[in-house]
Amino acid sequence: MIVYGSTLSPFVRKVMVVCAEKGLAPELKPAGMGQGGPEFAEASPFGKMPAFRDGDFTLCDSSAIIHYIEAKYPEAGLIPEAPEARGRTIWFEEFADTIIVGANTPIFFNRFVGPRVLRMTPDIAAAESAEREAMPKVCDYLERVVPDEGFLVEDRLTLADIAVASPLANLALVGSPVDPVRYPRVTRYLNRILERPSFATILEQDRKTIAAMGGAVREAAAA
Structure with missing residues (x-):
């Protein structure tokens, strides 16, 4: 495989x-x-x-x-069978793939992919605009719906949690993490998911890759 x-x-x-x-x-x-x-x-x-x-x-x-x-491989099933739970899981995956990724792509692209991978001049203003306007709309919604403890669907890990946490992890990788003061529930929820070994091992390698390529770009002159 x-x-x-x-x-x-x-x-x-x-x-x-x-x-x-x-x-x-x-x-x-x-x-x-x-x-x-x-x-x-x-x-x-x-x-x-x-x-x-x-x-x-x-x-x-x-x-x-x-x-x-x-x-x-149905063992450790990550997509629930119950209709309501399955529908919510697929919604959160779609929300993550389209809305979260759409909101944070200008951040990750301009703070890392553009300048470090593609050797392009970053549009730091676009990154800052997404941090200031697009991502708060995403986090405002998540702050209302994430649980104080546990997971998004069926009180167990599902694809919903994996899908939502995956793009949000990129924010911290480039020095633009979710604001823990403004979004305490999102921060606690995200920490719970990203501390799982399945995420932690991958993110440790991602951090090393970004550092080896020069790290995140915070200002245009640093590219």
């Missing part, structure tokens, strides 16, 4: 955490942004990560990959 991509992508990270929670250990092969070669191109026709290979079977898109893994 192979996952193509980089865990700096919240979508790749989401797949790898799901696998870890199920006791699976797929090989992670670097891909995306010009990497990956023919194998990656076969698995991901449009060059998006993650891509996935299980024997002769290939697939792309994190949600599709996770649904395949959940069906093939």
